[in-house]
Amino acid sequence: MDVRAHVSMVFHLDKCIGCHTCSVACKNVWTDRPGAEYMWWNNVETKPGTGFPTKWEDQESYQGGWKLTGKNGKRELELRCQSKADSLLRLFYNPNQPGLDEYYEPWTYTYQDLFDAEEGDDQPTARPVSLVTGEYMDIEAGPNWDDDLSGSPIYAANDPNLDALSAEERAQLFEVERVSMMYLPRICNHCANPSCVASCPSGALYKRGEDGIVLINQEKCRGWRACVSACPYKKIYYNWKTGKSEKCILCYPRLETGQPPACFHSCVGRIRYMGVLLYDAERVPDAMKVEDSALVEAQRNTFLNPFDEKVCEAARQNGISEEYLDSARRSPVWKYVCEWKLALPLHVEYRTMPMLFYVPPLLPVMGKQSSGLYENQVDSFFSGIDAARLPVRYLASLFSAGNEQIVDKVLKKMMAVRYFKRSQELSDVDPDLVRAILREAETTPAEAEEIYAMTALPTVYERFVLPPIQREEAIEGTCAPDSCKGESGIGFVQIAKRGA
Amino acid sequence: MIDSLLFVALPYVAVALCVVASVFRYRSDRYSYSAMSSQFLEHRGLQWGSAPWHVGIILILAGHIAIFLFPRLSASLLSVRPVLLVIEGAGIAFSVLCVAGLLVLITRRLTSARVQAVTSTMDLIVLAVLLVQVVLGIAVAVHYRWGAAWGASTLAPYLRSLVRLQPDSSFVTDMPMLVKVHIVGAWVFIALIPFSRLVHIFSIPLSYLARAPQLVIWSNLRRAERALAMKVAHSRRLFVRGAAATVSGGVLLGAGVLDKLARFFHGPALSDSQQAEVMESRLERIKSTVEQRELELERLKSDFIRIGTLEELDSKKGRYFTDYEMRPALAFRGDDGMPLLISAKCTHLGCTVASDVSDDGKILCPCHISWFDVRTGAPDPGSPARAPLPHLDWVLMNSEGAIVARRMPDGGTAKEEADLAGTSVYIAKRRGEVA
Numbered sequence: 049m050d051v052r053a054h055v056s057m058v059f060h061l062d063k064c065i066g067c068h069t070c071s072v073a074c075k076n077v078w079t080d081r082p083g084a085e086y087m088w089w090n091n092v093e094t095k096p097g098t099g100f101p102t103k104w105e106d107q108e109s110y111q112g113g114w115k116l117t118g119k120n121g122k123r124e125l126e127l128r129c130q131s132k133a134d135s136l137l138r139l140f141y142n143p144n145q146p147g148l149d150e151y152y153e154p155w156t157y158t159y160q161d162l163f164d165a166e167e168g169d170d171q172p173t174a175r176p177v178s179l180v181t182g183e184y185m186d187i188e189a190g191p192n193w194d195d196d197l198s199g200s201p202i203y204a205a206n207d208p209n210l211d212a213l214s215a216e217e218r219a220q221l222f223e224v225e226r227v228s229m230m231y232l233p234r235i236c237n238h239c240a241n242p243s244c245v246a247s248c249p250s251g252a253l254y255k256r257g258e259d260g261i262v263l264i265n266q267e268k269c270r271g272w273r274a275c276v277s278a279c280p281y282k283k284i285y286y287n288w289k290t291g292k293s294e295k296c297i298l299c300y301p302r303l304e305t306g307q308p309p310a311c312f313h314s315c316v317g318r319i320r321y322m323g324v325l326l327y328d329a330e331r332v333p334d335a336m337k338v339e340d341s342a343l344v345e346a347q348r349n350t351f352l353n354p355f356d357e358k359v360c361e362a363a364r365q366n367g368i369s370e371e372y373l374d375s376a377r378r379s380p381v382w383k384y385v386c387e388w389k390l391a392l393p394l395h396v397e398y399r400t401m402p403m404l405f406y407v408p409p410l411l412p413v414m415g416k417q418s419s420g421l422y423e424n425q426v427d428s429f430f431s432g433i434d435a436a437r438l439p440v441r442y443l444a445s446l447f448s449a450g451n452e453q454i455v456d457k458v459l460k461k462m463m464a465v466r467y468f469k470r471s472q473e474l475s476d477v478d479p480d481l482v483r484a485i486l487r488e489a490e491t492t493p494a495e496a497e498e499i500y501a502m503t504a505l506p507t508v509y510e511r512f513v514l515p516p517i518q519r520e521e522a523i524e525g526t527c528a529p530d531s532c533k534g535e536s537g538i539g540f541v542q543i544a545k546r547g548a
Numbered sequence: 549m550i551d552s553l554l555f556v557a558l559p560y561v562a563v564a565l566c567v568v569a570s571v572f573r574y575r576s577d578r579y580s581y582s583a584m585s586s587q588f589l590e591h592r593g594l595q596w597g598s599a600p601w602h603v604g605i606i607l608i609l610a611g612h613i614a615i616f617l618f619p620r621l622s623a624s625l626l627s628v629r630p631v632l633l634v635i636e637g638a639g640i641a642f643s644v645l646c647v648a649g650l651l652v653l654i655t656r657r658l659t660s661a662r663v664q665a666v667t668s669t670m671d672l673i674v675l676a677v678l679l680v681q682v683v684l685g686i687a688v689a690v691h692y693r694w695g696a697a698w699g700a701s702t703l704a705p706y707l708r709s710l711v712r713l714q715p716d717s718s719f720v721t722d723m724p725m726l727v728k729v730h731i732v733g734a735w736v737f738i739a740l741i742p743f744s745r746l747v748h749i750f751s752i753p754l755s756y757l758a759r760a761p762q763l764v765i766w767s768n769l770r771r772a773e774r775a776l777a778m779k780v781a782h783s784r785r786l787f788v789r790g791a792a793a794t795v796s797g798g799v800l801l802g803a804g805v806l807d808k809l810a811r812f813f814h815g816p817a818l819s820d821s822q823q824a825e826v827m828e829s830r831l832e833r834i835k836s837t838v839e840q841r842e843l844e845l846e847r848l849k850s851d852f853i854r855i856g857t858l859e860e861l862d863s864k865k866g867r868y869f870t871d872y873e874m875r876p877a878l879a880f881r882g883d884d885g886m887p888l889l890i891s892a893k894c895t896h897l898g899c900t901v902a903s904d905v906s907d908d909g910k911i912l913c914p915c916h917i918s919w920f921d922v923r924t925g926a927p928d929p930g931s932p933a934r935a936p937l938p939h940l941d942w943v944l945m946n947s948e949g950a951i952v953a954r955r956m957p958d959g960g961t962a963k964e965e966a967d968l969a970g971t972s973v974y975i976a977k978r979r980g981e982v983a
Contacts, residue, residue: 132757139583139753140602147591148662180589181661246761249753257766257775270751271582288589288666291582367774546666547580547745 050329051352051363053372054240054260055303055322055515056403057312058384058391059233060503062410062462063319066231068092068192070311070320074235077299077310083289083546085154085179088191089296090311092233095438095446096207096221097194099232101150104282105208105395111144112280113243113398116337123337125399127247129277135249144277148288152189154179180288197229212445221439228437230409232446233319235311236283236296237394237402238262240327240350241336244295247278252293259515260403261298269293280398289546308512318506323379323513324372325386325403326352326363336399340449343396350401351386354379375515380502381405388491388499390458397449408447408455410462411437433459457490461499464489468496554732555717559710562739569742570750583748590663593656601649604642605678608685611639615696619704626697635696640689646682654679670744677737684730691726693932694916698897703731722898724934847872852943852974855879861887861973866903866911868892872977876900877940878911879973880922886953886961887973889940890925894918896933944971 074090093099107113111129118124129144157174165172178185194203201222210218221228238255242262245253252268253275255261264275264284271291275284284295299309307313312320327350335346352359354376363373376382384391384405391405433440433456440452440459448454464485471477486496502510574581587594615622626632654675657663689695706719720731741747766775818826846853847870855861855869856879866878875893878901882888890911892901899915906912910919910928918931925936944953952971953963 127761135756136753137599137603141591141595141599142587143595145587145591147587148589181665183661242762245763248763249756250751251753251755251759251763254763254765257764267578269582270748270753271585272753273585273587286585286588288586290579291584292579545580546668547577547582547584547747 049352049359049362051326051359051366051368052260052329053258053363053368053376053515054238054325054327054403055298056238056260056325056381056385056405057235058321058381058405058407060319060321060384060391060407061230061232062407063317063503064092064231064233064409065317066092066094066196067316069314069316070233071191073310073314074296078297079294081289082179083287084285084294086148086151086191087285087287087294089283089285089294090233090235091191092231093192094195094197094204095230095232096204096210096442097197097229098203098206099234100191101146101282102189103206103208104146104280107280107398109144110146110280110282111277112282113278113400114241114336116399125241125333125336127243127278128280129243130247130274135247135274138274139249139272142273142277145273145286146276146282148180149189152191152193153185155185155187209442209445212441212450213439217439217441221437221442228411230411230438232394232406233311234281234283234394235404236262236298237281237400237404238296238298239400239402240329240332241399241401242279243398243400244275244279244284247274248272249274256300259300259303261300261303262295263297263300264293264295266292266294280395280400281402291547303514306514306516308514312512318511321380321384321502321506321511323381324354324376324515325379325381326354326359326368326373326376328352332401336401340397341451343399344392344448344451344454347393347396347401348386348389351382353386354382369516372515375513378513380506380511380513383498383502388461388495390461390499392447392454392458394447395449396447406447407462408443408458409438410459410466433463460489461491464491465496465499465503468493469500551717551721552715554728554735555706555720556710556715558732558735559715562735566738566741570747573742573747574750581747581751582745583751584666584745586663586666589666590656590660593652593660593663597649597652597656599649600645601653604645604649605682607642608639608646608682611635611696615700616704616707619700619708623697623700626694626700632694632697636689636694639696640686643682643686643689647679647686650675650679650682674740674744674746677733677740681730681733681737684726684733688724688726688730692724692896698915702897843870844874847874847977851977852945855887855889855942855973855975857970857972858885858887858944858968864905866890866892866905868903869975871940871975877975878903880905882923884961885968886955886963887942887944888922889942889955889973889975890920890922891937891940893937894933895927895935895937896931901937941976943974943976944968945974946971 070090071088071092075088078089079085079087088100091100099105104110107128113128114125115128116123117126130138155176155178157176159174162172162174175184176187177183193199197204205222210221213221238261240260242253242255245255245262247253248269249272250268250270252265252270254263254265256263269292271286271293273286273293275293275295276282276286279295284293286293299307299311302309302313308320308322312322331350335350336343338346352363354360354373360373364370381391384407391407393402393405396402436443436459440455441450443459444450444452444455467477467482467485471479471482486493491499585594587598626635657667657671657675692698702719702723706716709716709719720728723731737746741749764775853869853872856867858881861867861879861881863881863883866880869877869879871877871891875891878890878892880888880890892903893899894901894913894915896913896916896918899913901911901913901920904911905922906919909922911922912919913933916932918933919928920926920931920933920937921928925939927933927936939955939959941955941957943951943955946952946967947970951964952968953961954976956962
């Protein structure tokens with residue numbers, strides 16, 4: 049057992065209001081620089097939709113993630129985008145790298161014209177100018193161009209996840225009156241089996257041992273761009289100005305000073321949770337070699353119970369501190385992912401073992417309007433799930449590699465919690481019925497109460513259980529902090545500029 | 549002067565600059581080391597430019613380096629005509645690929661607004677130098693054919709002399725202008741590396757081929773040490789395995805060597821005839837060295853070197869001798885009955901010209917089939933050689949040592965009315981020095 053701690057995340061999609069505050073917080077902190085304007089380390093997509101960059105989920109064209117190959121009956125994981133042999137040829141031209149047009153051309157406006165324009169009959173205008181070439185341009189795309197299903201026939205209809213649906217289901221989904229959508233905020237998943245790290249020819253990408261954050265050493269990066277195509281989530285961006293690749297750093301300078309990342313901190317819907325998960329690094333490679341439908345379960349099985357004394361002992365031996373173990377026991381992520389089994393990884397079939405989990409949105413039709421009155425439909429407790437406006441099959445293709453049972457279980461449990469609370473607060477549901485519902489959802493009143501509390505009422509300290517992190521560990525206790533300046537923490541303070 | 553500047557000073561300056569500046573840049577500004585790809589901004593042109601260019605230039609450079617590293621092997625390989633044809637053909641094909649790729653790259657740099665946003669002056673300089681260099685290379689290959697063959701014997705020794713720190717520019721000073729400019733271009737290119745995006749040449753990620761897929765780095769020093777210890781334990785296992793293999797291999801190898809050693813001391817001795825053969829070949833080598841030294845000494849001491857009597861010279865079959873610069877030359881009897889001395893060092897690439905005169909009065913350099921007219925020294929039009937073979941000055945002396953005839957600076961003959969029978973032909977040290 050090789051116990052490692054991982055600072056991991058849960059996004060509760062039922063609470064996401066799609067306000068993009070997280071994206072803007074991130075942009076203002078990290079990517080407001082020349083060459084990085086087009087990057088959105090955090091972005092929020094509307095689903096169904098093609099996302100950012102366009103159709104990032106289409107691995108037929110981007111070739112991201114791992115593929116399972118069976119040689120001599122032995123299953124192996126191979127990078128989908130390159131083998132070691134052709135990795136050198138791809139240095140010259142990478143056929144699967146998205147170009148600027150797959151993202152969007154960043155722009156600003158000639159605001160000064162509003163002040164400098166001569167007096168005339170017409171209002172002065174600020175024309176858009178490209179932040180790349182500095183020339184006037186027509187805006188044709190943006191990072192959230194299909195926000196809130198705008199232009200659905202053009203964008204949403206191209207969503208690769210819709211391939212799982214029948215023509216009829218698609219038609220229902222896009223029927224204007226019943227049009228339905230969800231928001232999907234995305235940051236780097238800080239995968240436990242990252243394909244970007246495995247693809248980097250220079251060895252610049254690495255996983256930080258203490259907390260599992262995936263980082264790019266900017267001094268080692270040579271701009272070969274293999275990671276950009278290898279990451280199936282397209283969360284590595286190439287800075288066209290500096291010639292280096294960049295990615296979400298999970299605000300590690302904030303984490304090291306006890307603050308949650310900017311996008312977590314600014315989240316209006318309070319959908320984001322952060323905490324430690326313990327996992328067994330030895331089990332990771334094999335866990336990702338199972339069938340698609342078993343991947344979610346296999347990933348869960350690599351996580352270790354922080355309440356198990358044996359696990360704690362092995363963790364201590366591996367240098368994981370007592371404080372880390374304590375935060376692992378209080379971790380909301382452990383509860384959502386392993387105890388309650390409500391949070392699921394995004395596109396686990398890419399086999400990178402993402403460490404960001406999503407609680408799928410519950411969008412059932414709970415009632416309908418008839419003769420001017422709104423009526424609850426309680427005849428069948430879970431009929432709402434079957435008639436969910438976003439088909440379960442669609443959610444399954446996002447969160448469980450097509451295994452509908454897993455999504456079904458999650459939705460049932462979430463529904464059961466709602467019925468439980470409704471009967472408690474309003475007493476309009478029969479307690480016996482509630483008990484039956486809870487039983488069918490494989491949960492208990494105590495658990496339902498806990499889920500409710502963590503979903504609806506958590507304090508900031510319950511949402512973000514950050515371990516007392518690296519900073520004091522990185523600096524050896526024996527030497528004075530003054531003498532370690534520049535050797536740990538945020539040491540790279542050179543101004544980013546383009547090399548010759 | 550200019551030659552030693554360009555072919556001795558420039559190479560050392562360029563390489564020193566390249567090494568020192570690259571290391572300095574790596575240590576002080578590692579961040580600036582990058583391939584600087586612009587595929588993100590413009591990919592179509594890059595696809596048809598970058599891939600052909602890189603594939604072509606890597607193969608071409610590999611060929612250059614192979615000939616430099618293994619000149620004898622490549623010379624013997626390339627003496628087989630089909631091999632030479634294939635290598636030269638491939639060289640031309642790949643360099644044309646390079647030029648095509650380069651032209652695409654230059655075009656996109658000059659036409660795409662997005663690419664221009666990331667184009668520096670140095671980028672343009674680099675592209676220009678590369679284009680000039682590759683075009684020159686093609687021109688040399690087309691103009692002075694079979695470069696793969698003569699490069700091994702003329703350019704490889706030049707580079708070797710540079711590497712051995714005993715620079716000898718004479719290997720290249722005789723070269724045609726095109727070749728010289730190509731060589732200078734190469735040194736300029738090397739000097740440009742640290743100051744341009746060319747530094748990415750040093751970043752070829754070969755280590756990736758042998759790397760484990762995942763990379764975990766611990767910032768906690770105690771944990772890092774532990775991870776290191778685990779790694780060491782693993783590598784210790786690998787070491788033991790490797791050592792076992794090495795030892796068993798070594799035992800086998802040792803047994804073989806010991807066997808050879810034992811036979812050397814206790815095995816059957818060479819037979820008398822074999823020993824005589826070895827001795828003879830050694831003697832032969834010593835003798836030829838002595839001859840060479842004697843010739844050199846003679847040329848140092850005396851103002852005239854005897855070639856033979858006038859009667860011994862023939863108009864159809866030349867007589868080889870070595871001139872004052874220790875170069876081969878041929879002696880004939882001219883139509884006027886006077887001696888005709890001509891250099892036998894081919895003006896193309898320095899092979900020795902054959903001594904037989906053809907029916908139309910021409911001698912042949914067998915290396916690349918250049919015919920030279922004996923009387924004028926001029927090469928046939930269409931021959932690889934362009935310059936004529938120069939004639940050498942001679943004097944005729946009678947048995948008393950008096951000069952009875954000599955070649956004049958204008959090529960004519962100054963003759964005293966005397967009997968030429970029994971006189972001997974001499975070459976004079978240098979024009980003007982002979983009294």
